[in-house]
Amino acid sequence: MSQPTSSPSALSTTAAPTIAAPTIAAPTDPQAASNFNKIPLEVLLRISSSLTTPELGNLRLTCRSIEQSLFNTFMREFFTKRQFMLTENSLQALVGISKSRLSDCLDHVIIGLNHFPRQYFSPGQEVRANRYRKAHADHLTLVYSGQDVAMLTEAFRNLKNLHTVGIRDYNSRERQKRDGTHASWSSYGATTLWKETGVDLLRNTNAEDAQQYANKVIITLFTALGDAGARPKAFEYLRKKDGVPSDDGFNLFPNYLKPKVAPVLEGLETLMLVVNVGNGPGRTTTGGSRPQHDYLLRHFLGYLPNLKHLRLNFHSIRVGVMEPVEDFINWLGTPVPHDPVPSTPSDSPLLHPAPPVAFPHLEELNLGFIDLAPKALLNAIRKFAPSLKRLELWRVTLWNQAADDPNARDLLRTNLWAQTLKALREIPHLELDHIKIGQPNQRTLFMQTAAWFHRKDGPPDERLMVQEYTGIDWKHYVGELAARVKVEAPPEPESDSDENDDDDDVDDSLESADDLMDGEYAQIPSFTNPSTSHPPVLTSPCQLMNQTMKKNDGA
Secondary structure (H helix, E strand, O other): OOOOOOOHHHOOOOOOOOOOOOOOOOOOOOOOOOHHHHOOHHHHHHHHHOOOHHHHHHHHOOOHHHHHHHHHHHHHHHHOEEEEOOOHHHHHHHHHHHOOHHHHOOOEEEEEOOOOOOOOOOOOOHHHHHHHHHHHHHHHHHHHHOHHHHHHHHHHHHOOOOOEEEEEOOOEOOOHHHHOOOOOEOOOOHHHHHHHHOOOOOOOOOHHHHHHHHHHHHHHHHHHHHHHOOOOOEEEEEOOOOOOOOHHHHOOOOOOOHHHHHHHHHOOOEEEEEEOOOOOOOEOEOOOOOOEOOHHHHHHHOOOOOOOEEEEEEOOOOOOOOHHHHHHHHHHOOOOOOOOOOOOOOOOOOEOOOOOOOOOOOOEEEEEEEEEOHHHHHHHHHHHOOOOOEEEEEEEEEEOHHHHOHHHHHHOOEOHHHHHHHHHHOOOOOOOOEEEEEOOEEEEOOEEEEEEEOOOOOOOOOOEOEEEEEOOOHHHHHHHHHHHEEEOOOOOEOOOOOOOOOOOOOOOOOOOHHHHHHOOOOEOOOOOOOOOOOOOOEOOHHHHHHHHHHHHOOO
């Protein structure tokens, strides 16, 4: 008889011992024990501040802890403001930055006026020529297809902290702080293209081509800002070469573009422009005696109701043309009627003139490189006096119009700057906390003469070309400045009279602002050439102008 088999339930229920899986220690960060982690941040910043840009890059690559420690200062120094140009590689870099962690820091975007001039290459430079032709063709396709607007739009849409957009035709010198006096920051991609082709895209080129390209970049930039719904607070147009836009560059208000661009302009609080109101395409308005070269510019300014800071530098290739500039300043200083008269339909086929601008919030006014009569300047300041806090005048030339009259030759030695400063103090409601005047000049009978300041109780031959004040007692300062400003008198025309000028003394009294408006001015002593006993005698304005031209030519 066989033995019975045991059922499964009868088997031992004792569990086999569990064997624990071996534990593997997590790998330690090899940089965690690095002595670099023990370096205080202050020491790292002190070390990094004395390094060149390539050396700083190598330091950041040393280890992760150093890269993380230096990231914020590195980002603020190198990615707060960046310059690009209208090429695919450059704009793609901008788009890439806008999608990265650097985008929060980038608040100032500049578009450089790097453009491709007509270029000749010598035999043996075929490789460079091919590279240049390809880059040029790619640039043309980019701008003709509108891809430049599309890429800028994408970048601006991603940059949530965008504050300032700008255009300029030169490289930044800010790199000199790290890399020496010859270093500069160029538009992204420009240095690489220069190394490959030997062509500097910012070199002096045909003035007309530079002007047309400037117009194109302005329109491209504002179109992209409008498409992106961006609302920067500042727009800056800076130039050192021929990249000055014509009036057509401000044609931003066709029916398809105005709804997008107008909100961008309404959000601007700072506007810095280089303008050319003396030539270019002219437009004739009703009641105008000559074509206006700033018709579109005036309308452009009319879309800036929230402007707080206006800087205008004037440029004209026609030397000595002052009427268009003065017309513009007169328009700028025209008061806005309290009850505007609604425009009525006109049978005239001419354009309606641009209405005056209000700028009710304007706090700072900067004017530079401009020739005008004192009355026009003072009227503009008077208009904005209730809100104006800061005033800067740089290379402003005051025009002595009264002396152009042959019967008013006694006004040749007028010190317009002394009178203008005195009149400035008497403008109602003007309370400045900052004023700056640099390199002033005066024009009489086609001749530009220098003005300068002498230091109180300083040597009589010292010439100070810039004066600046910040504080609450601006009227007292300007009053002292009026007493310290001197103007070099032009040579006087020959007189038929035998009377001498020995009795002509300095009139230390300064007439009131009303006297200035009437054309009465303080006198300054006649200028005596130290090499001769008498000033040169000129008999006509033409001779005066010829002498000026010879002087300017180094004769």
